[in-house]
Structures are given as structure tokens and as C-alpha cells.
Amino acid sequence: MSERLERPQLKVVSEETPPPSQANDALVIGSAIIAALAGMGFAVGLALQTSIAVYGTALAIGLLALGFGIRRFFTDLYPEVEAVEPRDLREGPYQPGETISAVQPVQRRSVLRNALIGAGGVFGLSLLSPVPSLGPSPGDALTRTAWRRGTRLVTTAGQPIRADQVATGGVATVWPENAINDEISAVILVRVGDAQLEPPTNLDWVVNNELLAYSKVCTHAGCPVALFRERDNALFCPCHQSTFDAVRGAVPTFGPTARALPQLPLGIDDEGFLVAQGDFVEQVGPAYG
Numbered sequence: 001m002s003e004r005l006e007r008p009q010l011k012v013v014s015e016e017t018p019p020p021s022q023a024n025d026a027l028v029i030g031s032a033i034i035a036a037l038a039g040m041g042f043a044v045g046l047a048l049q050t051s052i053a054v055y056g057t058a059l060a061i062g063l064l065a066l067g068f069g070i071r072r073f074f075t076d077l078y079p080e081v082e083a084v085e086p087r088d089l090r091e092g093p094y095q096p097g098e099t100i101s102a103v104q105p106v107q108r109r110s111v112l113r114n115a116l117i118g119a120g121g122v123f124g125l126s127l128l129s130p131v132p133s134l135g136p137s138p139g140d141a142l143t144r145t146a147w148r149r150g151t152r153l154v155t156t157a158g159q160p161i162r163a164d165q166v167a168t169g170g171v172a173t174v175w176p177e178n179a180i181n182d183e184i185s186a187v188i189l190v191r192v193g194d195a196q197l198e199p200p201t202n203l204d205w206v207v208n209n210e211l212l213a214y215s216k217v218c219t220h221a222g223c224p225v226a227l228f229r230e231r232d233n234a235l236f237c238p239c240h241q242s243t244f245d246a247v248r249g250a251v252p253t254f255g256p257t258a259r260a261l262p263q264l265p266l267g268i269d270d271e272g273f274l275v276a277q278g279d280f281v282e283q284v285g286p287a288y289g
Contacts, residue, residue: 010083017079024076028112031069032119038062039119039126046129062123069116145279146179147264153189153213153274156180160273161189163207168193169230173216176276184284186216187264188225189274190246192233200249205265205277213264213274214250217285218242220257235261259287 038061045055152160153174166172172189179185191211197203206212214235216224223239228246234253235244242255250261262284265277 012081012083014082015079016081018076021076024072025112027072028069029115031065031072032115035062035066035069035119036122038065039123043126043129062126066116066119066123069119073112073116143283145185145284146176146182147185147187147276147279148176149276149278150269151276152177152269153187153266153276154180162272163211163268163274166191166211168210169228171228171235173224173226174213174274184217186224187213188216188228188235189213190228190233190235192247195233195247198248200251200260201247202249202263202265205263205267207266207268207274211266211274212246213266213276214244214246214261215264215280215284218257219252219259219261219286220255222285225261 038058041058042055042062045058154160154177155172155174158177158180160177161172161174166189168191170191174187174189175182176185189211190213193210195210197206197209197212201212203209214225216226218225218237218239220237220240220242223237225235225237225242225244227236227238228234229236233246235246235250236242237244237255237257240256242257243253244250244261245253249263252258252260262280262282264280267275267277269275
């Protein structure tokens with residue numbers, strides 16, 4: 001069975017080695033030079049913030065020249081071989097020679113290979129030039145918000161809020177006093193009335209055993225949690241219908257998200273206005289890293 005499945009090797013009938021071509025060598029070296037210059041042009045154009053048409057054209061020319069040079073390099077590297085696959089070595093008028101796997105590439109000047117390697121290196125390094133445009137490292141900007149101990153909760157109009165201004169079963173969107181419309185710091189304030197609060201709700205962060213504050217940024221895809229259903233104290237994200245239980249630490253009860261909304265430490269200052277006792281202790285928004 002194994003002998004029947006074994007394929008005979010291709011046998012070389014004729015082999016023609018292409019003669020050295022100075023014209024082809026010139027095309028390879030010229031393409032390498034153009035690719036290197038285009039790569040540098042792409043990097044410089046991007047650094048100088050020129051039009052995308054300028055550095056985009058340089059990038060396209062560089063890729064085209066590098067590909068053309070590699071193609072021309074291999075054109076003269078291998079001989080033209082005519083081979084057959086014999087069915088039975090006892091048949092046929094010819095005498096098979098060496099197998100096709102034994103055919104060796106033609107030795108050419110190493111300067112062509114080195115030119116392409118150098119051009120590829122320069123072009124490759126130029127592709128690193130967009131890295132600085134990504135901007136500085138965000139540091140802890142994605143893990144911290146504008147909430148600080150003593151920061152008042154205010155409406156979009158900048159008005160501070162007292163505990164009795166939120167109706168039972170009602171919600172309100174609030175911001176840090178010094179960071180209105182800072183999206184990552186958005187908070188939804190909810191008053192659950194007589195509902196029994198359960199773990200993992202942090203009762204030390206609840207005002208009058210009924211007023212809670214959660215991050216408004218959905219932990220699934222970052223959409224704003226904007227709806228509240230009073231009969232079962234459910235917070236909703238309208239984008240993908242993630243649902244959170246407001247009396248149980250905003251744990252998810254439905255939808256694609258797997259994380260609870262972070263609870264904001266809530267308190268009251270000496271003038272009776274709602275304030276934060278600090279920043280969120282959990283990551284706000286979708287998980288990353």
C-alpha cells in the first residue's frame with residue numbers, strides 16, 4: 001500500500017541557466033534605492049505632518065519598489081528547468097538525469113542581496129515612525145476619574161444636589177463639580193426608597209439607606225446607563241440591554257456584561273449637599289489589559 005501511494009520524484013530533462021544580466025542587476029539595485037528613499041520620505045512626511053497624500057504616496061512607492069526589486073532578484077536566481085514525472089523508469093526513450101530537488105540556484109553577486117536587505121531594513125524602520133503619533137502613555141488616566149473626597153455632585157447645569165431633591169424611584173445624572181461632562185466620571189444617582197439593600201452593596205457609601213451612586217459608564221461597551229425600572233430596581237444600558245440590580249451593588253442580571261457598575265462612595269457635607277467620599281475603587285467602564 002505504501003509503495004503504491006509513493007509518488008516518483010520529478011526528473012530533470014533539460015536545464016538552462018540564464019546568463020548574467022546587467023540590466024536586471026541595475027533594476028534590482030535601483031528598486032532597492034527607490035524603496036529606501038521612499039521609506040525615508042514616508043517617515044519625514046509623517047513627522048512634518050504633511051498631507052496624507054504625500055506620505056501615503058511615498059509609502060505606496062516604497063512598497064511597490066521593494067516588491068519589484070525582490071521579484072527581479074529571483075528572476076535570474078533559478079535556472080529554467082524542464083522535468084518529467086516518470087510512471088515506469090523501464091519505459092521511455094530518455095535517460096532520466098538528476099531529480100529536480102537537486103537543482104541549485106545560480107550564484108549571483110551578493111551586492112544585489114545586500115542591497116535588498118538594506119532597503120528592506122530602512123523601509124521597515126520607517127514604518128515605526130507612526131509610533132510617536134500614538135501620543136504619550138495614558139498612565140493611570142484610564143483607572144482614575146475626577147472624583148475626589150469632598151467633591152460635590154452637581155447637575156449638568158452645575159447645580160449641587162441635596163439628598164431630598166431626588167424623588168423615590170427616580171434617577172439623576174450627576175458629575176464632579178469641577179469636571180462637568182467628563183464622560184468617564186459620569187454617575188447615575190438612584191433613590192430606591194424602602195427596598196432592602198443587599199451585598200455586595202457597600203452600605204457605608206449609601207445616604208439615608210436609600211440613595212446610591214453608580215458609574216454611568218456601562219461595563220460592557222462603555223455606553224451610558226440611563227434607564228431605571230422602579231418595580232425591581234433595575235438599571236438598564238440601552239445599547240445592548242445590560243441590566244444591573246441597583247439594590248445588590250449593581251451586579252449584572254441580564255445582558256452581555258459580566259461586571260457590576262462601580263459604586264461611588266457617597267456622603268453629605270456640612271451644608272447638606274451630596275459629596276463623594278473618594279474616587280471609585282474599581283475600574284470604570286469596560287475591562288481592558
